[in-house]
Amino acid sequence: MVKLYEGGVYLINGTKIVPEADLEKTVSSTAKTVNKEEAKKGTIAYSILEAHNTSGDMSHLKLKFDAMASHDITFVGIVQTAKASGMEKFPIPYVLTNCHNSLCAVGGTINEDDHMFGLSAAKKYGGIYVPPHIAVIHQYMREMHAGCKSMILGSDSHTRYGALGTMAIGEGGGELVKQLLCDTYDVAYPGVVAIYLTGKPQPGVGPQDIALAIIGAVFKKGYVKNKVMEFVGPGIASMSTDFRNGIDVMTTETTCLTSIWKTDEDTRQFLALHGREDAYEELSPADTAYYDGCVYVDLSTVKPMIALPFHPSNTYEIDELNDNLSDILREVEKEALRISDGRASFSLTDKIVNGTLMVQQGVIAGCAGGNYTNVVEAANVLKGKTCGNGEFSLAVYPSSQPVFIDLVRKGMIETLMEAGAVIRTAFCGPCFGAGDTPCNNGLSIRHTTRNFPNREGSKPGNGQMSAVALMDARSIAATAANGGILTSAAKFDCWNQIPDYHFDKAVYDKRVYYGYEKGESTQELAYGPNIKDWPEMSALTDNILLKVCSKIMDEVTTTDELIPSGETxxxxxxxxGLAEFTLSRRDPMYVERTKEVARLEKARINGENVFSAEPELEHVFKVIRSSFKDLTVNPEETEIGSMIYAVKPGDGSAREQAASCQRVIGGLANITKEYATKRYRSNVMNWGMIPFQMKEEPDFEVGDYIFVPGIRNILDGDLTNIQAYKINRENVSPMTLTIADMTKDEREIVKAGCLINFNKNRNKR
Structure with a gap:
């Protein structure tokens, strides 16, 4: 059972939940006085945020982190941006892992060139470099850096180490650059929601099952959006820390800001096992703590789960699905048709054979699935069995070499291989479509983090489409043992036979470059031919003219749709080069449209006659001048940029390229009903685009223009009622836009044109 409380709650002595509305009765019966503002300070989250806040004002946080982490599809751009902004060294431990472009199989030398750039950056600026195949980013950080009451910032959305007492946040590269420049992460004090765990997981129920049950309950309601999920309650003690890590990493899919867990003796043992017992501290809420909401989870009631395509919140119990296959799968097929827009076909009902669902592929991988406990449980299921020699296949990716080594020593890898599973190295590829891409019209079941559209390698424009369903490793192994027939782990009785894990750090000592505080300023950065500087962006002008280049009315637009993952x-x-793929799987004509706008803006900057470049523009300015006679509007002083409208963009990855790709080929603004995540909105601002919102349904279409006069003055003042004007042929229609609150620096970054310009301007002063 997963229950959401309406309104705030008080947690008394860590075990009693008292809804705010019932507080008076509770207080009178206990003769205690409860002060809400003081009780808010009783959360674990408050104590950690307070310790890292430099503003002196807990309502407006300016946070400094203890460490950072990036992988090899984000660290090059971050280092390039920081270098252009004046960085001379890494001021805190910065871990550069190589777990996304590890294969070096596409594009000639360019993936390994990124790795060599990362190593040279670690040597020059004093970083920590983890070579390819050694560990996925989050497992390395769990093993080597996360500790109680610390904070870690990562350029990957699944940066979550709450089960180790660390508040970790995944953000776009711009926010990491700010830390490298000794600036702060600025955010209003977030709401804190209690995730109250009671009971004990049933045999065969794994961390992914519990995570999916929570995601399914909270995501569509936005219950924890941009809030802290604080795990409390007696149920925590029923799970090992390795098991808890598997739940914690999936909190990203709720759209929360970060997570934190109550710690205990098992947390201490995990840290001691990894040689860092001094990083342990007992973390518990105060005797009376106030939370802005509460998710009550009875662990004993959670059953093996599945998240069907195309979102982790599309959840069902596996038994429920199997009892209603045709009805449920037809709904997924309808969504597939909408997503493919007729460019490719995908079906699931054709996989129903004798009343069962046949699956084509299973994958257990990454920071969610490749943990020691999950792989051991999978091996226990498959001992003495076979995956078969049909179309079904199983691949297992242990999350780090230390995990891999111990699984080998304990015979688990041998068991899996004997059953027909393929064992691979630590690699995040299956999570984003760069490894084990399933066949066309195939269904892959995966213990990974996401199952968004096109994330598994689909190319609808080429007529190729497959899909992923998320499941726990235990049920994936049960399905493998049953020849690819979708099977709940509850059908087997082999659980919780998990030998103690032994962590061997030797591989890290022999292969990882530890350069923190050992930077060599004379070291040259290693550039390959595909590593390019960010192009220059111009400062914002007084007035702006936006051309609508894409209009997406989907309920949610993911970062994978804004800029595809996988081969890109x-x-x-x-x-x-990357920008050429922007919206390619959702609106293939977008790039061509926005590049035309970029061509006009470049002509304007160069002092050329933009009317000669685009005769339509002369008519647009004529309409503007006739409508705003008291306003001097010249094309030379009016920035021309493209604009994307999306209802709710930015669910998913933290990668800044979801925004920067728009910007470098002409993007100047987004207009939305709301932003799916804070991190995407931050990326928009850090790349000099304006994060507009509007309440009304958009009545503009692709090709229309939107004129916003006095935008620089607007950014200096009230952002709640911004007058803009749609221009369509001879008509000028007023419209009202808003911008959610921006910090002083965010306003200045947008006015400067991007974070790089902002830092350059600051360095000149």
């Missing part, structure tokens, strides 16, 4: 990863170090 090879171009993440080449801003203009």
């Amino acid at each position: 990863s090879s171009y993440r170090s080449n801003p203009l």
Whole structure:
């Protein structure tokens, strides 16, 4: 059972939940006085945020982190941006892992060139470099850096180490650059929601099952959006820390800001096992703590789960699905048709054979699935069994070499291989479509983090489409043991036979470059031919003219739709090369439209006659001048940019390229009903685009223009009622836009044109 409380709650002595509305009765019966503002300070989250806040004002946080982490499709751009902004060294431990472009299989030399750039950056600026195949980013950080009451910032959305007492946040590269420049992470004090766990997981129920049950309950309601999820309650003690890590990493899919867990003796043992017992501290809420909401989870009632395509919140109990296959799968097929827009076909009902669902592929991988406990449980299921020699296949990716080594020593890898599973190295590829891409019209079940559209490698424009369903490793192994027939782990009785884990750090000592505080300023950065500097962006002008270049009315637009993952990863170090893929799987004509706008803006900056470049523009300015006679509007002083409208963009990855790709080929603004995540909105602002919102349904279409006069003055003042004007042929229609609150620096970054310009301007002063 997962229950959401309406309104705030008080947690008394860590075990009693008292709804705010019932407080008076409770207080009178206990003869205690409760002060809400003081009780808010009783959360674990408050104590950690207070310790890292430099503003002196807990309502407006300016946070400094203890460490950072990036992988090889984000660290090149971050280092390039920080270097251009004046960085001379890494001021805190910065871990550069190589777990996304590890294969070096696409694009010639360019993936390994990124790795060599990362190593040279670690040597020059004093970083920590983890070579390819050694560990996925989050497992390395769990093993080597996360500790109680610390904070870690990562350029990957699944930066979550709450089960180790660390508040970790995944953000776009711009926010990491700010830390490298000794600036702060600025955010209003977030709401804190209690995730109250009671009971004990049933045999065969794994961390992914519990995570999916929570995600399914909270995501669509936005219950924890941009809030802290604080895990409390007696149920925590029923799970090992390795098990808890598997739940914690999936909190990203709720759209929360971060997570934190109550710690205990098992947390201490985990840290001691990894040689860092001194990083342990007992973390518990105060005797009376106030939370802005509460998710009550009875762990004993959670059953093996599945998240069907195309979102982790599309959850069902596996038994429920199997009892209603045709009805439920037809709904997924309808969504597939909408997503493909007729360019490719995908079906699930054709996989129903004798009343069962046949699956084509299973994958257990990454920071969610590749943990020691999950792989051991999978091996226990498959001992003495076979995956078969049909179309079903199983691949297992242990999350780090230390995990891999111990699984080998304990015979688990041998068991899996004997059953027909393929064992691979630590690699995040299956999470984003760069490894084990399933066949066309195939269904892959995965213990990974996401199952968004096109994330598994689909190319609808080429007629190729497959899909992923998320499941726990235990049920994936049960399905493998049953020849690819979708099977709940509850059908087997082999659980919780998990030998103690032994962590061997030797591989890290022999292969990881530890350069923190050992930077060599004379070291040259290693540039490959695909590693390009960010192109120059111009400062914001007094007035702006936006051309609508895409209008997406989907309920949610993911970052994978804004800039596809998978094969595009090879171009993440080449801003203009990567930008060619922007919206390619959702609106293939967008790039052509926005590049035309970029051509006009370039002509304007160069002092050329933009009317000669685009005769339509002369008519647009004529309409503007006739409508605003008291306003001097010249094309030379009016920035021309493209604009995307999306209802709710930015669910998913933290990668800044979802915004920067728009910007480098002409993007100047987004207009939305709301932003799916804070991190995407931050990326928009850090790349000099204006994060507009509007309440009304958009009545403009692709090709229309939107004129916003006095935008620089607007950014200096009230953002709640911004007058803009739609221009369509001879008509000028007023419209009202808003911008959610922006910090002083965010306003200045947008006015400067991007974070790089802002820092350059600051360095000149």
